[in-house]
Amino acid sequence: MAETKVVQGTCPLDCPDTCAWQAHVEDGKVVRVEGDKAHPFTRGVLCAKVNDYPTRTYSPERLLHPLRRTGAKGAGEFERISWEQAVDTIAERFGEIITRHGGEALMPVTYFGSMGAVQKYAPLRLLHALGASDMIGNICGAPGLAMMATGHTIGFDPEEYVHAKFIILWGVNVLTTGHHHWHFLNEARKRNGARIVCIDPRYTQTAAKCDEHIAIRPGSDAALAAGMARVLLTEGLADLEYAEQMAHDLDEFREQVEPWTPERVAETCGIDAATVVSLAREFAAAEPGMVRCGVGPQQTVQGEAFVWNLSALCILSGHWRSAGGGLALMTFPDVNLAHAARPDLKQEKVRSLELSRLGAILNGDDGGQPIKGVLVWGTNPAVVLPDSGAVRRGLEREDLFTVVLEHFMTDTARRADIVLPATTQLEHFDVHTTWGHHYVSINKQAVEPLGEAKSHGEITRLIALRMGLNHPALQESDEEIAASALPEDLPLADLEATGWRKRSPARAPIPAPDKRIALAGYFATEA
Ligand code: SF4
Secondary structure (H helix, E strand, O other): OOOEEEEEEEEEOOOOOEEEEEEEEEOEOOOOOOOOEOOHHHHHOOOOOOOOHHHHHHOOOOOOOEEOOOOOOOOOOEEEHHHHHHHHHHHHHHHHHHHHHHHHHEEEEOOOOOEEEEHHHHHHHHHHHHOOOOOOOOOOHHHHHHHHHOOOOOOOHHHHHHOOOOOEOOOOOOOOOOOOOHHHHHHHHHHHHOOOOOHOOOOOHHHHHHOOOOOOOOOOOOHHHHHHHHHHHHOOOOOHHHHHHEEEEEHHHHHHHOOOHHHHHHHHHHHOOOOOOOOOHHHHHOOOOEEEEEHHHHHHHOOOHHHHHHHHHHHHHHHOOOOEEEOOOOOOOOOOOHHHOOOOOOOOOEEEEEEHHHHHHHHHOOOOOOOOOOEEOOOHHHOOOHHHHHHHHHHHHOOEEEEEEOOOOOHHHHHEEEEEEEEOOOOOOOOEEEOOOEEEEEEEOOOOOOOEOHHHHHHHHHHHHOOOOHHHHHOOOOHHHHHHHOOOOOHHHEEEEEEEEEEOOOOOOOOOOOHOOOHHHOOOOOO
Protein backbone atom coordinates (compact mmCIF):
# COMPACT_ATOMS: atom_id res chain seq x y z
CA MET A 1 0.00 0.00 0.00
CA ALA A 2 1.52 3.31 -1.09
CA GLU A 3 2.01 5.93 1.62
CA THR A 4 0.08 9.01 0.51
CA LYS A 5 -0.33 12.57 1.73
CA VAL A 6 -1.65 15.89 0.45
CA VAL A 7 0.48 18.98 1.03
CA GLN A 8 -0.71 22.59 0.78
CA GLY A 9 1.26 24.79 -1.55
CA THR A 10 1.25 27.85 -3.77
CA CYS A 11 2.26 28.43 -7.36
CA PRO A 12 5.50 30.44 -7.21
CA LEU A 13 5.30 32.12 -10.61
CA ASP A 14 5.13 35.82 -11.41
CA CYS A 15 1.40 35.87 -12.13
CA PRO A 16 -1.43 37.96 -10.61
CA ASP A 17 -3.40 34.87 -9.58
CA THR A 18 -0.94 33.16 -7.16
CA CYS A 19 -2.92 29.92 -7.03
CA ALA A 20 -3.22 27.74 -3.98
CA TRP A 21 -2.46 24.13 -4.83
CA GLN A 22 -2.44 20.70 -3.25
CA ALA A 23 0.51 18.42 -3.94
CA HIS A 24 -0.42 14.73 -3.88
CA VAL A 25 2.51 12.67 -2.65
CA GLU A 26 2.84 8.91 -2.98
CA ASP A 27 5.82 7.10 -1.52
CA GLY A 28 7.86 10.29 -1.32
CA LYS A 29 7.11 11.45 -4.85
CA VAL A 30 4.66 14.13 -6.01
CA VAL A 31 2.33 12.42 -8.46
CA ARG A 32 0.22 15.50 -9.24
CA VAL A 33 -0.64 19.02 -8.18
CA GLU A 34 -4.14 20.41 -8.40
CA GLY A 35 -5.80 23.65 -7.44
CA ASP A 36 -7.06 23.89 -3.86
CA LYS A 37 -10.85 24.09 -4.15
CA ALA A 38 -11.16 25.84 -0.79
CA HIS A 39 -9.20 28.92 -1.89
CA PRO A 40 -11.72 31.76 -2.24
CA PHE A 41 -10.08 33.37 -5.26
CA THR A 42 -8.33 30.62 -7.25
CA ARG A 43 -11.10 28.10 -6.48
CA GLY A 44 -9.42 24.84 -7.35
CA VAL A 45 -8.08 25.52 -10.82
CA LEU A 46 -4.48 25.94 -11.95
CA CYS A 47 -3.51 26.89 -15.49
CA ALA A 48 -2.15 24.83 -18.37
CA LYS A 49 1.35 26.07 -17.62
CA VAL A 50 1.40 24.72 -14.08
CA ASN A 51 -0.97 21.73 -14.08
CA ASP A 52 2.01 19.50 -14.78
CA TYR A 53 4.42 21.23 -12.38
CA PRO A 54 5.79 17.86 -11.13
CA THR A 55 7.29 17.30 -14.58
CA ARG A 56 9.49 20.31 -13.83
CA THR A 57 10.65 18.85 -10.54
CA TYR A 58 11.27 15.40 -11.99
CA SER A 59 12.60 16.49 -15.37
CA PRO A 60 15.65 14.50 -16.50
CA GLU A 61 17.17 17.89 -17.36
CA ARG A 62 17.07 19.16 -13.75
CA LEU A 63 20.35 20.41 -12.34
CA LEU A 64 20.96 18.27 -9.27
CA HIS A 65 24.61 18.93 -8.40
CA PRO A 66 26.89 21.98 -8.19
CA LEU A 67 28.81 22.63 -11.40
CA ARG A 68 32.02 24.48 -12.25
CA ARG A 69 32.70 25.85 -15.70
CA THR A 70 35.50 24.13 -17.61
CA GLY A 71 35.07 25.59 -21.12
CA ALA A 72 34.47 29.01 -22.61
CA LYS A 73 31.59 31.05 -21.19
CA GLY A 74 28.48 30.05 -23.09
CA ALA A 75 29.91 26.74 -24.32
CA GLY A 76 28.00 24.82 -21.68
CA GLU A 77 31.04 22.83 -20.53
CA PHE A 78 30.97 22.11 -16.81
CA GLU A 79 32.26 19.59 -14.30
CA ARG A 80 30.45 18.31 -11.26
CA ILE A 81 31.90 19.51 -7.96
CA SER A 82 30.91 19.13 -4.32
CA TRP A 83 28.95 21.74 -2.41
CA GLU A 84 32.06 22.31 -0.30
CA GLN A 85 34.13 23.08 -3.39
CA ALA A 86 31.42 25.32 -4.80
CA VAL A 87 30.98 27.32 -1.61
CA ASP A 88 34.77 27.60 -1.11
CA THR A 89 35.18 28.96 -4.64
CA ILE A 90 32.35 31.48 -4.25
CA ALA A 91 33.62 32.67 -0.87
CA GLU A 92 37.15 33.03 -2.21
CA ARG A 93 36.17 34.89 -5.39
CA PHE A 94 33.61 37.17 -3.72
CA GLY A 95 36.19 37.89 -0.99
CA GLU A 96 38.86 38.79 -3.58
CA ILE A 97 36.48 41.08 -5.42
CA ILE A 98 35.55 42.91 -2.23
CA THR A 99 39.20 43.29 -1.22
CA ARG A 100 40.32 44.60 -4.60
CA HIS A 101 37.30 46.53 -5.82
CA GLY A 102 34.95 47.01 -2.86
CA GLY A 103 31.58 45.44 -2.13
CA GLU A 104 29.79 47.50 -4.77
CA ALA A 105 31.64 45.52 -7.46
CA LEU A 106 29.19 42.72 -6.59
CA MET A 107 25.61 42.85 -7.84
CA PRO A 108 22.42 40.84 -7.41
CA VAL A 109 20.55 39.96 -10.59
CA THR A 110 17.12 38.69 -9.68
CA TYR A 111 13.47 38.81 -10.68
CA PHE A 112 10.29 36.94 -9.80
CA GLY A 113 10.99 33.38 -10.93
CA SER A 114 9.60 32.75 -7.48
CA MET A 115 7.59 35.38 -5.63
CA GLY A 116 8.26 33.66 -2.29
CA ALA A 117 9.75 35.44 0.71
CA VAL A 118 12.60 32.93 0.99
CA GLN A 119 13.31 32.10 -2.63
CA LYS A 120 13.10 35.71 -3.78
CA TYR A 121 14.62 37.61 -0.88
CA ALA A 122 16.98 35.39 1.19
CA PRO A 123 20.05 35.80 -1.09
CA LEU A 124 19.70 39.57 -0.78
CA ARG A 125 20.57 39.22 2.91
CA LEU A 126 23.99 37.89 1.89
CA LEU A 127 24.57 40.61 -0.69
CA HIS A 128 23.43 43.36 1.66
CA ALA A 129 25.88 42.10 4.29
CA LEU A 130 28.67 42.06 1.68
CA GLY A 131 28.00 45.68 0.72
CA ALA A 132 26.96 44.76 -2.84
CA SER A 133 25.33 47.27 -5.15
CA ASP A 134 21.54 47.31 -5.05
CA MET A 135 19.50 46.21 -8.02
CA ILE A 136 16.39 48.27 -8.70
CA GLY A 137 13.79 48.43 -11.44
CA ASN A 138 11.05 46.41 -12.98
CA ILE A 139 10.81 45.01 -16.50
CA CYS A 140 7.08 44.43 -16.41
CA GLY A 141 4.57 46.93 -14.99
CA ALA A 142 6.94 49.77 -14.15
CA PRO A 143 4.68 52.68 -15.24
CA GLY A 144 1.81 51.54 -13.00
CA LEU A 145 4.10 50.93 -10.04
CA ALA A 146 5.80 54.30 -10.50
CA MET A 147 2.38 55.96 -10.57
CA MET A 148 1.35 54.08 -7.43
CA ALA A 149 4.44 55.45 -5.70
CA THR A 150 3.06 58.98 -6.24
CA GLY A 151 -0.14 58.12 -4.35
CA HIS A 152 -2.46 56.69 -7.01
CA THR A 153 -4.40 53.57 -6.07
CA ILE A 154 -3.97 51.08 -8.89
CA GLY A 155 -6.19 48.20 -7.83
CA PHE A 156 -8.82 46.76 -5.53
CA ASP A 157 -10.02 43.39 -4.28
CA PRO A 158 -11.00 41.35 -7.37
CA GLU A 159 -13.73 39.61 -5.38
CA GLU A 160 -15.49 43.01 -5.58
CA TYR A 161 -15.77 42.74 -9.37
CA VAL A 162 -19.15 41.10 -8.82
CA HIS A 163 -20.59 44.50 -7.87
CA ALA A 164 -19.60 46.21 -11.13
CA LYS A 165 -22.29 47.26 -13.61
CA PHE A 166 -20.02 48.05 -16.54
CA ILE A 167 -16.60 46.53 -17.13
CA ILE A 168 -13.83 47.46 -19.52
CA LEU A 169 -11.08 44.88 -20.05
CA TRP A 170 -8.31 47.06 -21.41
CA GLY A 171 -5.26 45.42 -22.96
CA VAL A 172 -5.72 42.26 -20.95
CA ASN A 173 -6.48 38.75 -22.14
CA VAL A 174 -7.99 37.61 -18.85
CA LEU A 175 -8.90 34.12 -19.98
CA THR A 176 -5.29 33.38 -20.88
CA THR A 177 -3.33 35.46 -18.37
CA GLY A 178 -5.05 35.50 -15.00
CA HIS A 179 -8.12 33.45 -15.79
CA HIS A 180 -9.34 33.34 -12.18
CA HIS A 181 -10.39 36.98 -12.57
CA TRP A 182 -12.90 35.96 -15.24
CA HIS A 183 -15.15 34.12 -12.76
CA PHE A 184 -15.75 37.31 -10.77
CA LEU A 185 -16.15 39.47 -13.89
CA ASN A 186 -18.63 37.04 -15.37
CA GLU A 187 -20.45 36.89 -12.05
CA ALA A 188 -21.06 40.67 -12.38
CA ARG A 189 -22.63 39.96 -15.74
CA LYS A 190 -24.88 37.26 -14.26
CA ARG A 191 -25.88 39.20 -11.15
CA ASN A 192 -26.10 42.75 -12.47
CA GLY A 193 -26.35 42.35 -16.20
CA ALA A 194 -22.97 44.08 -16.42
CA ARG A 195 -21.80 44.66 -19.97
CA ILE A 196 -18.18 43.70 -20.62
CA VAL A 197 -16.22 45.56 -23.29
CA CYS A 198 -12.79 44.45 -24.43
CA ILE A 199 -10.31 47.01 -25.76
CA ASP A 200 -7.49 45.18 -27.49
CA PRO A 201 -5.83 45.37 -30.90
CA ARG A 202 -6.24 41.60 -31.14
CA TYR A 203 -9.41 39.52 -31.17
CA THR A 204 -8.38 37.37 -28.23
CA GLN A 205 -10.02 34.44 -26.51
CA THR A 206 -11.27 36.98 -23.96
CA ALA A 207 -12.56 39.38 -26.62
CA ALA A 208 -14.65 36.54 -28.01
CA LYS A 209 -16.45 36.21 -24.66
CA CYS A 210 -17.13 39.93 -24.20
CA ASP A 211 -20.21 41.87 -25.28
CA GLU A 212 -18.20 44.22 -27.44
CA HIS A 213 -14.67 44.28 -28.83
CA ILE A 214 -13.02 47.60 -29.70
CA ALA A 215 -9.86 47.00 -31.71
CA ILE A 216 -7.65 50.06 -31.36
CA ARG A 217 -4.25 50.53 -32.95
CA PRO A 218 -1.40 49.11 -30.85
CA GLY A 219 0.03 51.82 -28.60
CA SER A 220 -2.92 54.22 -28.97
CA ASP A 221 -4.42 53.38 -25.55
CA ALA A 222 -3.31 56.66 -23.95
CA ALA A 223 -5.18 58.67 -26.57
CA LEU A 224 -8.42 56.75 -26.03
CA ALA A 225 -8.23 57.15 -22.25
CA ALA A 226 -7.56 60.88 -22.70
CA GLY A 227 -10.46 61.20 -25.11
CA MET A 228 -12.84 59.43 -22.74
CA ALA A 229 -11.74 61.68 -19.87
CA ARG A 230 -12.38 64.70 -22.10
CA VAL A 231 -15.94 63.49 -22.80
CA LEU A 232 -16.58 63.20 -19.05
CA LEU A 233 -15.30 66.72 -18.49
CA THR A 234 -16.98 68.43 -21.44
CA GLU A 235 -20.35 66.72 -21.03
CA GLY A 236 -20.61 67.31 -17.28
CA LEU A 237 -20.37 63.58 -16.52
CA ALA A 238 -17.39 63.81 -14.17
CA ASP A 239 -17.75 63.47 -10.41
CA LEU A 240 -15.87 66.70 -9.78
CA GLU A 241 -16.48 66.69 -6.04
CA TYR A 242 -14.69 63.35 -5.73
CA ALA A 243 -11.99 64.26 -8.24
CA GLU A 244 -11.17 67.47 -6.38
CA GLN A 245 -10.83 65.54 -3.14
CA MET A 246 -8.33 63.22 -4.84
CA ALA A 247 -6.31 65.49 -7.14
CA HIS A 248 -4.87 68.99 -6.97
CA ASP A 249 -4.49 69.69 -10.68
CA LEU A 250 -7.85 69.20 -12.37
CA ASP A 251 -7.49 72.40 -14.41
CA GLU A 252 -4.12 71.31 -15.71
CA PHE A 253 -5.48 67.88 -16.59
CA ARG A 254 -8.46 69.47 -18.35
CA GLU A 255 -6.04 71.49 -20.50
CA GLN A 256 -3.97 68.40 -21.20
CA VAL A 257 -6.86 66.38 -22.59
CA GLU A 258 -8.62 69.27 -24.34
CA PRO A 259 -6.89 68.58 -27.71
CA TRP A 260 -8.11 64.97 -27.60
CA THR A 261 -11.43 65.46 -29.32
CA PRO A 262 -13.38 62.34 -30.28
CA GLU A 263 -12.37 62.94 -33.89
CA ARG A 264 -8.68 63.15 -33.12
CA VAL A 265 -8.87 60.09 -30.86
CA ALA A 266 -10.75 58.22 -33.57
CA GLU A 267 -8.05 58.99 -36.10
CA THR A 268 -5.26 58.02 -33.69
CA CYS A 269 -6.92 54.81 -32.52
CA GLY A 270 -8.47 53.71 -35.81
CA ILE A 271 -12.04 53.63 -34.48
CA ASP A 272 -15.20 55.75 -34.89
CA ALA A 273 -15.56 59.02 -32.98
CA ALA A 274 -19.03 57.86 -31.92
CA THR A 275 -17.46 54.84 -30.22
CA VAL A 276 -15.22 57.10 -28.12
CA VAL A 277 -18.21 59.11 -26.95
CA SER A 278 -20.56 56.20 -26.30
CA LEU A 279 -17.89 54.26 -24.42
CA ALA A 280 -17.18 57.26 -22.19
CA ARG A 281 -20.88 57.89 -21.55
CA GLU A 282 -21.60 54.27 -20.71
CA PHE A 283 -18.61 54.12 -18.37
CA ALA A 284 -19.63 57.34 -16.62
CA ALA A 285 -23.25 56.24 -16.20
CA ALA A 286 -22.49 52.86 -14.62
CA GLU A 287 -22.97 52.56 -10.88
CA PRO A 288 -20.22 51.57 -10.64
CA GLY A 289 -17.94 50.99 -13.62
CA MET A 290 -14.48 49.47 -13.55
CA VAL A 291 -11.47 48.96 -15.77
CA ARG A 292 -9.39 45.81 -15.56
CA CYS A 293 -6.11 46.64 -17.26
CA GLY A 294 -3.20 44.46 -18.31
CA VAL A 295 0.53 44.95 -18.30
CA GLY A 296 0.84 45.01 -22.11
CA PRO A 297 -0.28 48.59 -22.85
CA GLN A 298 2.19 49.83 -20.23
CA GLN A 299 5.03 48.45 -22.31
CA THR A 300 4.37 50.74 -25.26
CA VAL A 301 6.03 54.10 -25.92
CA GLN A 302 2.95 55.82 -24.44
CA GLY A 303 2.67 53.33 -21.55
CA GLU A 304 3.26 55.90 -18.85
CA ALA A 305 0.74 58.33 -20.35
CA PHE A 306 -1.74 55.48 -20.64
CA VAL A 307 -1.75 54.47 -16.98
CA TRP A 308 -1.93 58.10 -15.85
CA ASN A 309 -4.84 58.88 -18.16
CA LEU A 310 -6.60 55.69 -17.18
CA SER A 311 -6.22 56.43 -13.48
CA ALA A 312 -7.46 59.98 -14.10
CA LEU A 313 -10.47 58.61 -16.00
CA CYS A 314 -11.37 56.31 -13.10
CA ILE A 315 -10.97 59.15 -10.59
CA LEU A 316 -13.05 61.56 -12.69
CA SER A 317 -15.80 58.95 -12.94
CA GLY A 318 -16.07 58.74 -9.15
CA HIS A 319 -16.41 54.96 -9.44
CA TRP A 320 -13.86 54.50 -6.68
CA ARG A 321 -16.61 55.54 -4.26
CA SER A 322 -18.33 52.15 -4.65
CA ALA A 323 -17.29 48.54 -4.19
CA GLY A 324 -16.54 47.07 -7.60
CA GLY A 325 -15.65 50.44 -9.12
CA GLY A 326 -12.30 51.90 -10.09
CA LEU A 327 -9.08 50.79 -11.68
CA ALA A 328 -7.88 47.18 -11.41
CA LEU A 329 -4.33 47.23 -12.67
CA MET A 330 -2.47 45.55 -9.82
CA THR A 331 -3.40 44.97 -6.19
CA PHE A 332 -1.52 43.53 -3.26
CA PRO A 333 -2.19 42.17 0.23
CA ASP A 334 -0.99 44.61 2.89
CA VAL A 335 2.06 42.47 3.60
CA ASN A 336 5.50 43.39 2.28
CA LEU A 337 7.60 40.26 1.84
CA ALA A 338 10.59 42.41 0.87
CA HIS A 339 11.20 42.77 4.61
CA ALA A 340 12.72 39.29 4.33
CA ALA A 341 15.65 40.84 2.43
CA ARG A 342 16.77 42.64 5.62
CA PRO A 343 18.09 45.86 4.06
CA ASP A 344 19.25 46.81 7.56
CA LEU A 345 22.18 44.42 7.03
CA LYS A 346 23.81 47.00 4.76
CA GLN A 347 26.79 48.55 6.51
CA GLU A 348 26.51 51.73 4.48
CA LYS A 349 24.61 53.29 1.62
CA VAL A 350 25.34 51.65 -1.71
CA ARG A 351 24.62 52.60 -5.30
CA SER A 352 21.49 51.37 -7.10
CA LEU A 353 21.77 49.76 -10.52
CA GLU A 354 18.82 49.51 -12.89
CA LEU A 355 17.99 45.93 -13.93
CA SER A 356 16.79 46.90 -17.40
CA ARG A 357 20.23 48.40 -18.12
CA LEU A 358 22.16 45.28 -17.12
CA GLY A 359 23.76 44.94 -20.56
CA ALA A 360 25.27 48.42 -20.37
CA ILE A 361 26.25 47.91 -16.73
CA LEU A 362 28.08 44.63 -17.37
CA ASN A 363 29.84 46.04 -20.42
CA GLY A 364 30.98 49.15 -18.55
CA ASP A 365 28.91 51.44 -20.79
CA ASP A 366 27.10 53.12 -17.91
CA GLY A 367 30.19 54.98 -16.72
CA GLY A 368 30.05 53.48 -13.23
CA GLN A 369 32.47 51.35 -11.25
CA PRO A 370 32.82 47.99 -13.06
CA ILE A 371 30.86 45.00 -11.82
CA LYS A 372 33.16 42.06 -11.07
CA GLY A 373 30.79 39.51 -9.59
CA VAL A 374 27.08 38.71 -9.94
CA LEU A 375 24.75 36.36 -8.12
CA VAL A 376 21.78 35.43 -10.31
CA TRP A 377 18.54 33.83 -9.15
CA GLY A 378 14.89 33.75 -10.17
CA THR A 379 15.60 35.04 -13.66
CA ASN A 380 17.29 34.26 -16.95
CA PRO A 381 18.71 37.69 -17.89
CA ALA A 382 20.53 36.41 -20.99
CA VAL A 383 17.06 36.00 -22.51
CA VAL A 384 14.47 38.13 -20.73
CA LEU A 385 16.11 41.54 -20.34
CA PRO A 386 16.12 44.39 -22.86
CA ASP A 387 19.20 44.38 -25.10
CA SER A 388 19.79 40.74 -24.24
CA GLY A 389 22.68 40.58 -26.72
CA ALA A 390 24.56 43.09 -24.58
CA VAL A 391 23.64 41.12 -21.45
CA ARG A 392 25.09 37.96 -23.00
CA ARG A 393 28.26 39.80 -24.03
CA GLY A 394 28.58 41.15 -20.51
CA LEU A 395 28.09 37.72 -18.95
CA GLU A 396 30.87 36.40 -21.22
CA ARG A 397 33.45 38.83 -19.83
CA GLU A 398 36.40 36.76 -18.65
CA ASP A 399 36.93 38.97 -15.60
CA LEU A 400 33.33 38.63 -14.41
CA PHE A 401 32.63 35.97 -11.77
CA THR A 402 29.08 34.71 -12.12
CA VAL A 403 27.13 32.41 -9.82
CA VAL A 404 23.69 31.19 -10.95
CA LEU A 405 21.07 29.40 -8.82
CA GLU A 406 18.88 27.40 -11.18
CA HIS A 407 16.72 24.39 -11.92
CA PHE A 408 17.94 24.02 -15.51
CA MET A 409 20.91 24.88 -17.72
CA THR A 410 19.52 28.17 -19.03
CA ASP A 411 21.29 30.57 -21.38
CA THR A 412 22.42 32.50 -18.31
CA ALA A 413 23.63 29.39 -16.47
CA ARG A 414 25.68 28.42 -19.54
CA ARG A 415 27.65 31.64 -19.02
CA ALA A 416 28.19 31.12 -15.28
CA ASP A 417 31.38 30.16 -13.46
CA ILE A 418 29.49 28.25 -10.80
CA VAL A 419 25.97 26.85 -11.15
CA LEU A 420 24.15 25.79 -7.99
CA PRO A 421 21.15 23.43 -8.11
CA ALA A 422 18.09 25.07 -6.57
CA THR A 423 15.00 23.36 -5.20
CA THR A 424 11.65 23.64 -6.95
CA GLN A 425 8.47 24.74 -5.20
CA LEU A 426 7.65 21.14 -4.20
CA GLU A 427 10.95 20.77 -2.35
CA HIS A 428 11.05 23.81 -0.07
CA PHE A 429 9.02 25.95 2.33
CA ASP A 430 7.92 29.49 1.54
CA VAL A 431 5.22 32.13 1.94
CA HIS A 432 3.75 34.20 -0.87
CA THR A 433 1.96 37.42 -1.60
CA THR A 434 0.66 38.36 -5.01
CA TRP A 435 -0.12 41.28 -7.30
CA GLY A 436 -3.64 40.24 -8.28
CA HIS A 437 -5.64 39.56 -5.09
CA HIS A 438 -5.40 39.96 -1.33
CA TYR A 439 -4.40 36.52 -0.02
CA VAL A 440 -1.07 35.71 1.62
CA SER A 441 -0.45 31.99 1.29
CA ILE A 442 1.79 29.19 2.43
CA ASN A 443 3.90 26.74 0.49
CA LYS A 444 4.75 23.68 2.53
CA GLN A 445 7.55 21.38 1.49
CA ALA A 446 6.00 18.32 -0.16
CA VAL A 447 9.08 16.15 -0.73
CA GLU A 448 12.78 16.02 0.07
CA PRO A 449 15.03 17.91 -2.38
CA LEU A 450 16.15 15.87 -5.36
CA GLY A 451 19.86 15.17 -5.75
CA GLU A 452 21.85 17.87 -3.99
CA ALA A 453 19.42 20.72 -4.69
CA LYS A 454 19.09 23.32 -1.93
CA SER A 455 16.69 26.17 -1.19
CA HIS A 456 17.89 29.73 -1.71
CA GLY A 457 17.74 30.14 2.06
CA GLU A 458 20.11 27.21 2.58
CA ILE A 459 22.49 28.46 -0.12
CA THR A 460 22.53 31.87 1.58
CA ARG A 461 23.40 30.29 4.93
CA LEU A 462 26.23 28.17 3.48
CA ILE A 463 27.96 31.04 1.67
CA ALA A 464 27.52 33.44 4.60
CA LEU A 465 29.00 30.91 7.03
CA ARG A 466 31.97 30.23 4.77
CA MET A 467 32.61 33.97 4.38
CA GLY A 468 32.66 34.45 8.14
CA LEU A 469 29.55 36.63 8.22
CA ASN A 470 28.16 36.20 11.68
CA HIS A 471 24.96 38.22 11.79
CA PRO A 472 22.19 35.93 13.15
CA ALA A 473 19.91 36.89 10.22
CA LEU A 474 22.32 35.08 7.92
CA GLN A 475 21.74 31.77 9.69
CA GLU A 476 17.96 31.92 10.05
CA SER A 477 16.06 28.89 8.83
CA ASP A 478 13.73 29.19 5.86
CA GLU A 479 10.77 29.26 8.26
CA GLU A 480 12.40 32.06 10.26
CA ILE A 481 13.10 34.03 7.09
CA ALA A 482 9.48 33.64 6.03
CA ALA A 483 8.21 34.61 9.48
CA SER A 484 10.39 37.74 9.49
CA ALA A 485 8.50 39.04 6.45
CA LEU A 486 5.07 38.77 8.06
CA PRO A 487 3.45 41.47 10.20
CA GLU A 488 3.05 40.89 13.94
CA ASP A 489 -0.64 40.22 13.63
CA LEU A 490 -0.03 37.44 11.12
CA PRO A 491 2.16 34.85 12.84
CA LEU A 492 3.56 32.13 10.61
CA ALA A 493 1.82 29.49 12.73
CA ASP A 494 -1.57 30.99 11.77
CA LEU A 495 -0.70 30.88 8.11
CA GLU A 496 0.53 27.29 8.43
CA ALA A 497 -2.73 26.31 10.11
CA THR A 498 -5.05 28.01 7.65
CA GLY A 499 -3.05 27.93 4.39
CA TRP A 500 -3.89 31.53 3.50
CA ARG A 501 -5.10 34.77 5.01
CA LYS A 502 -6.86 37.65 3.34
CA ARG A 503 -5.17 40.98 4.04
CA SER A 504 -7.00 43.74 2.20
CA PRO A 505 -5.52 47.24 2.27
CA ALA A 506 -7.77 50.29 2.63
CA ARG A 507 -9.78 51.02 -0.52
CA ALA A 508 -8.54 54.17 -2.34
CA PRO A 509 -8.43 56.39 0.75
CA ILE A 510 -9.19 60.10 0.32
CA PRO A 511 -5.91 61.94 0.93
CA ALA A 512 -5.44 64.95 3.18
CA PRO A 513 -5.82 68.18 1.13
CA ASP A 514 -2.07 68.79 1.04
CA LYS A 515 -1.42 65.18 -0.06
CA ARG A 516 -3.71 65.17 -3.09
CA ILE A 517 -2.27 63.50 -6.16
CA ALA A 518 -1.45 64.79 -9.64
CA LEU A 519 -3.36 63.65 -12.72
CA ALA A 520 -1.57 65.67 -15.38
CA GLY A 521 1.92 65.73 -16.75
CA TYR A 522 2.40 62.35 -18.34
CA PHE A 523 1.09 62.78 -21.81
CA ALA A 524 3.13 63.40 -24.92
CA THR A 525 1.34 65.86 -27.18
CA GLU A 526 1.63 63.53 -30.16
CA ALA A 527 0.41 59.95 -29.82
S1 SF4 B 1 -2.71 30.93 -13.15
FE1 SF4 B 1 -0.78 31.89 -12.50
S2 SF4 B 1 -0.62 31.45 -10.31
FE2 SF4 B 1 -2.18 30.04 -11.17
S3 SF4 B 1 -1.05 28.19 -11.66
FE3 SF4 B 1 -1.03 29.44 -13.52
S4 SF4 B 1 0.88 30.67 -13.40
FE4 SF4 B 1 0.48 29.81 -11.37
